[in-house]
Amino acid sequence: MDKRDLIINAALKLFVAHGFHGTATSKIAQEAGVANGTLFQYFKTKDELVVSLYLHIKEELADYVAQYTAKQTGLKERIKAQVLSSLYWALENGTKFQFIQQIHTSPYIGQLDQEVIQQQNAPHLALIQQGIDQGIIKQLPVALLYALLTSHIFGLYQYLTSQPLTQTQQHTIIETTFELLWDMIS
Amino acid sequence: MDKRDLIINAALKLFVAHGFHGTATSKIAQEAGVANGTLFQYFKTKDELVVSLYLHIKEELADYVAQYTAKQTGLKERIKAQVLSSLYWALENGTKFQFIQQIHTSPYIGQLDQEVIQQQNAPHLALIQQGIDQGIIKQLPVALLYALLTSHIFGLYQYLTSQPLTQTQQHTIIETTFELLWDMIS
Amino acid sequence: MDKRDLIINAALKLFVAHGFHGTATSKIAQEAGVANGTLFQYFKTKDELVVSLYLHIKEELADYVAQYTAKQTGLKERIKAQVLSSLYWALENGTKFQFIQQIHTSPYIGQLDQEVIQQQNAPHLALIQQGIDQGIIKQLPVALLYALLTSHIFGLYQYLTSQPLTQTQQHTIIETTFELLWDMIS
Amino acid sequence: MDKRDLIINAALKLFVAHGFHGTATSKIAQEAGVANGTLFQYFKTKDELVVSLYLHIKEELADYVAQYTAKQTGLKERIKAQVLSSLYWALENGTKFQFIQQIHTSPYIGQLDQEVIQQQNAPHLALIQQGIDQGIIKQLPVALLYALLTSHIFGLYQYLTSQPLTQTQQHTIIETTFELLWDMIS
DNA sequence: CATGAATGAGATTTCATTCAT
DNA sequence: GATGAATGAAATCTCATTCAT
Numbered sequence: 001m002d003k004r005d006l007i008i009n010a011a012l013k014l015f016v017a018h019g020f021h022g023t024a025t026s027k028i029a030q031e032a033g034v035a036n037g038t039l040f041q042y043f044k045t046k047d048e049l050v051v052s053l054y055l056h057i058k059e060e061l062a063d064y065v066a067q068y069t070a071k072q073t074g075l076k077e078r079i080k081a082q083v084l085s086s087l088y089w090a091l092e093n094g095t096k097f098q099f100i101q102q103i104h105t106s107p108y109i110g111q112l113d114q115e116v117i118q119q120q121n122a123p124h125l126a127l128i129q130q131g132i133d134q135g136i137i138k139q140l141p142v143a144l145l146y147a148l149l150t151s152h153i154f155g156l157y158q159y160l161t162s163q164p165l166t167q168t169q170q171h172t173i174i175e176t177t178f179e180l181l182w183d184m185i186s
Numbered sequence: 187m188d189k190r191d192l193i194i195n196a197a198l199k200l201f202v203a204h205g206f207h208g209t210a211t212s213k214i215a216q217e218a219g220v221a222n223g224t225l226f227q228y229f230k231t232k233d234e235l236v237v238s239l240y241l242h243i244k245e246e247l248a249d250y251v252a253q254y255t256a257k258q259t260g261l262k263e264r265i266k267a268q269v270l271s272s273l274y275w276a277l278e279n280g281t282k283f284q285f286i287q288q289i290h291t292s293p294y295i296g297q298l299d300q301e302v303i304q305q306q307n308a309p310h311l312a313l314i315q316q317g318i319d320q321g322i323i324k325q326l327p328v329a330l331l332y333a334l335l336t337s338h339i340f341g342l343y344q345y346l347t348s349q350p351l352t353q354t355q356q357h358t359i360i361e362t363t364f365e366l367l368w369d370m371i372s
Numbered sequence: 373m374d375k376r377d378l379i380i381n382a383a384l385k386l387f388v389a390h391g392f393h394g395t396a397t398s399k400i401a402q403e404a405g406v407a408n409g410t411l412f413q414y415f416k417t418k419d420e421l422v423v424s425l426y427l428h429i430k431e432e433l434a435d436y437v438a439q440y441t442a443k444q445t446g447l448k449e450r451i452k453a454q455v456l457s458s459l460y461w462a463l464e465n466g467t468k469f470q471f472i473q474q475i476h477t478s479p480y481i482g483q484l485d486q487e488v489i490q491q492q493n494a495p496h497l498a499l500i501q502q503g504i505d506q507g508i509i510k511q512l513p514v515a516l517l518y519a520l521l522t523s524h525i526f527g528l529y530q531y532l533t534s535q536p537l538t539q540t541q542q543h544t545i546i547e548t549t550f551e552l553l554w555d556m557i558s
Numbered sequence: 559m560d561k562r563d564l565i566i567n568a569a570l571k572l573f574v575a576h577g578f579h580g581t582a583t584s585k586i587a588q589e590a591g592v593a594n595g596t597l598f599q600y601f602k603t604k605d606e607l608v609v610s611l612y613l614h615i616k617e618e619l620a621d622y623v624a625q626y627t628a629k630q631t632g633l634k635e636r637i638k639a640q641v642l643s644s645l646y647w648a649l650e651n652g653t654k655f656q657f658i659q660q661i662h663t664s665p666y667i668g669q670l671d672q673e674v675i676q677q678q679n680a681p682h683l684a685l686i687q688q689g690i691d692q693g694i695i696k697q698l699p700v701a702l703l704y705a706l707l708t709s710h711i712f713g714l715y716q717y718l719t720s721q722p723l724t725q726t727q728q729h730t731i732i733e734t735t736f737e738l739l740w741d742m743i744s
Numbered sequence: 745c746a747t748g749a750a751t752g753a754g755a756t757t758t759c760a761t762t763c764a765t
Numbered sequence: 766g767a768t769g770a771a772t773g774a775a776a777t778c779t780c781a782t783t784c785a786t
Contacts, residue, residue, distance in 0.1 A: 003750085019293050021207050024776060035751045040778060098291065105287040107205055138366075144359065147345035148338070155337020159330050173330065180324075184370040189767090210759055212769095221768040223762075232760065375771085391665045393579030396755060407772045412757060470663065477659040479577045510738075516717050516731065523713020524706070531705035545702065552696075556742040561746085582780055593747040595783075604781060 004042045006032040011053050016095035019102070020050050051111050054103045057096050058120055064089045066123065075131050076186075080178055082124060083149060087174055090157045097157065121146065137186055145185055152181050190228045192218040197239050202281040205288065206236050237297055240289045243282050244306055250275045252309070261317055262372075266364055268310060269339060273360055276343045283343065307332070323372055331371055338367050376414045378404040383425055388467040391474070392422055423483055426475045429468045434492055436461045441495075447503050448558075452550055454496060455521060459546055462529045469529065493518070509558050517557055524553050562600045564590040569611055574653040577660070578608055609669055612661045615654045616678055622647045624681070633689050634744075638736055640682060641707060645732055648715045655715065679704070695744050703743055710739050 001009075010032035014023040025046050029039045043049035068085035072078045090097040103109060128145050131137035137145065156177060160170055187195075196218035200209040211232050215222045229235040254271035258264045276283040289295060314331050317323035323331065342363060346356055373381075382404035386395040397418050401411045415421035440457035444450045462469040475481060500517050503509035509517065528549060532542050559567075568589035572581040583604050587594045601607035626643035630636045648655040661667060686703050689695035695703065714735060718728055 022293070025778080026776080036777095037752060037779075038750055041749070041751095044778095046777065101291040105284065105291045107208070140362075141345075141349075143349065144345050144363070147341045147348075148363070151337040151341020151344070152334070154340070155333045158337070159327075159333035162333075163327075163329065176326075177330070177334070180370050184366050211761085212759070215769095222760095223769065224767055226761065227766070389665070391579070393577070394665065397757085398755075408756095409758075409773060410771055413770070413772095416757095418756065473663040477656065477663045479575070479580065512734075513717075513721075515721065516735070519713045519717035519720075520710070520735070523709040523716070526712070527705045527709025528702075530709065531699075531702050534705075535699075535701065548698075549702075549706070552742045556738045583782080584780070587748095594781095595748065596746055598782065599745070 003032070003034050003038060006034060007039055007042055007049070008053055008056055011049055012057070012096070012099075015050070015053065016099055020046075025049075047108065047111060050103070050108055054100065054108070054112070055116060057100060060096070061086070061089055061093075061100070062120055062123075069123075069127075075127070075134065075136055076182065079127055079131065079149075080182070082127065083153060083178055083181070084174060086153050087156060087160075090153070091160065091170070094161065101154070124149075131186075140185075148185065149181070152177070189218070189220050189224060192220060193225055193228055193235070194239060194242055197235055198242065198282075201236070201239060202285055206232075211235075233294070233297060236289075236294055240286070240294070240298070241302060243286060246282070247272070247275055247279075247286070248306055248309075255309075261313070261320065261322055262368060265313055265317065265335075266368070268313065269335060269364055269367075270360060272339050273342060273346075276339070277346065277356070280347065287340070310335075317372075326371075334371065335367070338363070375404070375406050375410060378406060379411055379414055379421070380425055380428060383421055384429070384467060384471060387422070387425070387474070388471050392418075392478070392480075397421075419480070419483060422475070422480055426472065426480070426484070427488065429472060430492055432468070433458070433461055433465075433472075434495075438495070441499075447499070447506065447508055448554065451499055451503065451521075452554070454499065455525060455550055455553070456546060458525050459528060459532075462525070463532065463542065466533065473526070496521075503558075512557075520557065521553070524549070561590070561592050561596060564592060565597055565600055565607070566611055566614060569607055570615070570653060570657060573608070573611070573660070574657050578604075578664070578666070583607075605666070605669060608661070608666055612658070612666070612670070613674065615658060618651075618654070619644065619647055619658075620678055620681075627681075627685075633685070633692065633694055634740065637685055637689065637707075638740070640685065641711060641736055641739070642732060644711050645714060645718075648711070649718065649728065652719065659712070682707075689744075698743075706743065707739070710735070 007028060011023070011028045014028055014031055017023075025039055026036055028049075029036045032039070039049070043052060065082055065085045069078050069081040072081045103112075125142050125146055128137060128142050128149075132139060132142065132145075156174065160173065165173070193214060196216075197209070197214045200214055200217055203209075211225055212222050214235075215225045218225070225235070229238065251268055251271045255264050255267040258267045289298075311328050311332055314323060314328050314335075318325060318328065318331075342360065346359065351359070379400060383395070383400045386400055386403060389395075397411055398408055400421075401408045404411070411421070415424060437454055437457045441450050441453040444453045475484075497514050497518055500509060500514050500521075504511060504514065504517075528546065532545065537545070565586060569581070569586045572586055572589060575581075583597055584594050586607075587597045590597075597607070601610060623640055623643045627636050627639040630639045661670075683700050683704055686695060686700050686707075690697060690700065690703075714732065718731065723731070
């Protein structure tokens with residue numbers, strides 16, 4: 001594995017354990033097994049590392065979601081796959097999902113390349129747009145519908161992790177609430 | 187105004203402007219017009235100050251919401267008042283709202299007194315419970331419904347602040363999406 | 373002695389011995405017998421310390437020169453007092469004088485407040501101008517005459533410190549060469 | 559141009575602009591268009607580069623002065639040629655001259671081979687000694703006279719570069735002040 | 745000869761907290 | 766209680782130098 005990846009992985013592990021302000025760059029280098037200065041040859045500043053890590057995780061999530069969505073053919077089923085796989089990934093990768101949330105509500109958000117963000121969102125927006133065009137989804141701004149779907153995921157994640165539920169119960173709630181959500185936007 | 191309030195207000199102003207890690211305790215003391223050490227006589231640590239400030243802001247929001255809700259009599263109207271006034275407050279107090287979000291996704295959340303949090307949520311939960319009891323709202327866990335309402339607010343805030351909209355357009359979207367939401371849970 | 377002075381003195385000693393960049397702020401603090409952070413409470417940055425130190429030393433020199441010059445009444449005597457007291461001060465305060473020279477030839481010169489510099493030079497220029505007006509000194513640009521006087525001091529200092537001379541011999545040379553210099557410009 | 563020269567030129571430019579310690583070897587390599595490590599194949603250490611650069615520049619100045627002086631036969635004319643050509647070279651090679659001054663007032667001066675320095679000064683001292691022996695120049699220590707001549711050059715350079723003067727005006731001042739200087743020492 | 749990634753010691757600066765007054 | 770100078774640990778980042786390719 002190349003040093004950049006070693007650093008990314010070490011940073012992920014430590015940020016997720018102690019938050020980004022609680023994690024010293026020296027600890028990241030140590031965990032990665034590289035010299036202190038090496039970190040700064042790959043990432044000019046600690047901030048740049050945080051942002052890179054965020055993009056890295058987002059990509060992992062996107063890959064996971066894309067994989068599940070690809071298996072579905074109907075439009076509703078594809079959108080459902082996006083929402084549900086996002087939730088399943090979040091439940092399986094709690095720390096990474098929390099890291100994403102931390103970034104979203106922190107000043108780091110301003111440092112993100114907006115073009116990259118939009119590229120990551122594009123597949124989701126495209127699917128929703130398709131639904132609108134086919135008359136399946138309500139005539140509302142795509143970005144609005146996307147925001148509502150996304151917040152549904154975050155809200156449900158919040159609820160599911162605050163309750164002591166079995167996996168079966170979790171799945172039931174996820175399925176049930178998706179149907180409510182779908183009725184709401186279709 | 188007593189020194190504790192001076193410090194709280196100064197902290198609010200600075201945290202809201204630069205985030206809590208970007209704000210030194212010495213700057214807070216300076217802004218408050220008190221000595222460096224005085225801050226630590228009212229708050230044993232910086233963390234304690236952060237938590238106090240969070241509760242202070244939440245209280246402000248709660249007061250704002252309560253004031254609007256009190257004017258309504260019907261159940262739907264009261265819940266609608268809660269959702270809408272939360273959104274209006276968030277749009278008018280963007281930085282404070284973002285501060286709340288920051289705390290929610292940060293390790294500070296663990297330091298909060300859960301009892302106080304539950305006390306703040308109680309009025310909202312009670313209203314939803316009333317709706318369920320009266321058969322107006324679907325038979326789902328109160329906490330789940332509350333999570334969905336809350337995430338609706340966050341999602342809509344996200345959308346509204348990312349688009350260049352007039353106040354009238356904002357109001358229309360807020361009203362329209364609330365009706366969708368209401369149909370979803372009722 | 374107060375801590376600011378302790379730091380100033382320690383900095384002077386170490387800067388002259390190892391240069392600005394060869395001297396770590398931590399070493400200065402150590403030499404001054406104060407904590408690392410204390411230095412930065414008196415001087416926001418290392419650069420500010422360098423500049424402050426320069427101004428401090430220049431002021432000390434100016435006071436010394438002014439004190440000697442005040443005792444003289446004739447114009448030649450007053451200019452002579454300026455040149456000679458500068459030299460005596462330089463010989464007695466070798467490290468400080470060398471520090472001034474270091475600053476003059478370094479990029480720090482750009483960070484100095486030009487107004488302060490001109491204020492410090494003003495008394496010397498005024499005296500020369502008086503000499504020109506009274507027809508005692510040659511009709512040449514004041515700044516040129518000042519540059520020649522100043523360089524005479526630096527050149528003579530260079531010579532005197534490179535030779536093993538008694539104080540009496542030093543004084544003789546200083547007196548003799550001043551007369552040569554005076555003949556040159558008058 | 560070979561890589562050694564590329565490095566020398568890049569170093570000169572950056573040292574004068576930012577000082578020795580303000581200039582990283584990596585920046586020099588970058589400016590020279592060579593790899594980081596290449597610099598250390600030509601110069602074992604950064605200090606060696608600084609010292610080499612100094613000697614390189616001093617040699618260039620010496621050649622320039624020698625060339626002009628060789629054209630003159632009379633003793634005064636030869637000394638005048640030395641002083642004037644030094645000044646003309648300084649005005650044409652401002653950065654190099656400033657670099658020389660920086661070295662002279664820095665701790666690097668201690669690292670210079672004193673024998674090489676004296677060898678460089680020898681021709682100037684010899685000429686002055688000749689003047690003394692022939693009774694043309696005052697009976698004063700050679701080193702003293704040399705120090706006065708040298709400081710005259712530095713002082714005049716300082717003045718000329720601080721004023722907005724045409725080349726003709728510069729020449730007039732240089733000629734005029736040399737005559738004053740000559741009257742002073744002869 | 746040339747490269748440039750890697751190194752790691754060390755530099756500057758910050759800041760929550762303490763404590764003598 | 767109030768003060769604010771002092772602390773010093775810790776954090777981020779730099780940079781001269783090396784060495785395997």
